[in-house]
Amino acid sequence: MxxxxxxxxxxxxxxxxxxxxxxxxxxxxxxxxxxxxxxxxxxxxxxxxxxxxxxxxxxxxxxxxxxxxxxxxxxxxxxxxxxxxxxxxxxxxxxxxxxxxxxxxxxxxxxxxxxxxxxxxxxxxxxAGVKVIRHITGNRQAAPKHIIAKAGANRRSKAVAIASSLGGAKVLEAILSQLSADFPAPIVIAQHISEGFAEALADWLDYKTPLTVKVASQSEPLLPGRVLIAPPEHNVQLDVDGNIELLPYSPGNIYHPSCDRLLASVAHAYRKGAVGIILTGMGQDGVKGMQAIKAAGGITIAQNKQTSLIYNMPRLVIEAGLADFIVAEKDIASTLTKVLTL
CATH class of the missing domain: 3.40.50.2300 (Response regulator)
Structure with missing residues (x-):
């Protein structure tokens, strides 16, 4: 044989x-x-x-x-x-x-x-086991930008933290491209990617959304209408003032930047104003962080099985009873917009 x-x-x-x-x-x-x-x-x-x-x-x-x-x-x-x-x-x-x-x-x-x-x-x-569909090239025009809110405006009210891994880049594009220019909260993303690729991911997403997307830097404040990408060379959390803090990651950590560390720090800084989203990915990074947001009184959103390229990360959150909303890729942006008004 x-x-x-x-x-x-x-x-x-x-x-x-x-x-x-x-x-x-x-x-x-x-x-x-x-x-x-x-x-x-x-x-x-x-x-x-x-x-x-x-x-x-x-x-x-x-x-x-x-x-x-x-x-x-x-x-x-x-x-x-x-x-x-x-x-x-x-x-x-x-x-x-x-x-x-x-x-x-x-x-x-x-x-x-x-x-x-x-x-x-x-x-x-x-x-190799993923079912793909016929892909028709869409519109590649850049999304118009808006002016970023000044420091101090609407800060420490609500913030969104997104945990994402294998297959997540396309989902991030789908989410951010649907958000309006006046989106009222900051967004911080921990996406598992190769070192040196964060700038490229940020530039690509910046082109797709009216929001401003950039790689997070040390002591940077979280501002409404701004999306910060955690650099894979570091772990990212929020400091006591709610600003970005870059930390070294352990070489033994397979998945970096750490989704758990980011989500937990947003839960600590924003409490019930924290919104956690977990997307497609392998491994279990993000589960403890989503638990922290849930415990703080925040809102949690998980991508559903049908639209997840790799279902493991959202599956573990859902099975643990930590997801307030379980939604398809195309509905995450609208769900996020709605929960920010709660």
Missing amino acids: DAHKNAIRVLIVDDCPIVREFIIGLLAEEADIKVVGEAANGEEASKQAFLLRPNLIIMDIAMPVMDGLEAIEVIMQNNPTPILVVTAYGDAHLAYEAVSRGALEVVEKPSIDSTNYRQFIHKIKLL
Whole structure:
């Protein structure tokens, strides 16, 4: 019997033969993963995707002939397939546009001494089982911006903390793009991403929403209409004045920045004015933080199973009875807007 009969079929797309060979070598160690093909550019990838019908495509962005962004569009329109974008730090600014075009997730290219090798393999196995749908490219116009409230305006009243992991970038886009320019509360996000990718995520989300999105910095105040992204190089919490405090994270922590630490500190600073949202993701980071918000009298929102790419994080919150609202991705923004008036 063929040992690879039920293996995950993977197509690797990168213009560098050395990178393709390295990734093939990594995956060769996994009995339940089989590399069925490789391509050096997006045009080859779109043809291979049609012919080979892989369970997952590992795709670079910067390539000749047809780049990864165009290839993702073609594949998701004609032959929808789970796509994991694996790119270098220098191309991070393009990586999240790939999410808009249908890719499921973005990660940094693994290296020989990579400490996140097992996490990379785990993501491949999770994403290969995701059902994707035909993706039609939408409007890419930038959202108009509004003027940020001055420091002190409506502070320490209500604040929103969002915990998000694998598959969360697309959900964050869906939420923030629906919020109005006069959104009355600050938002702080802990999204599990590779180091060096926070700026790219913030820039991409900033383009999608009328709110201002940026990477959080030390001692920065929380202001209505501003969205702060926790940098993955640090854990983020609020200090005694309710401002951003950046803390080092332990190298042993698989998931960073810590969702639990952010949520718990927002619960402590805002009490019943705290709103916690937990989105798609693996692991259990965020459960204790949502418990802290619930205990403080705040409001909790969890993404539902049907729209979660990976249901584990919201599932644990829901099963623990910690979710006040369980809603679909498309309804999170409207639910959030409503609860802020309570």
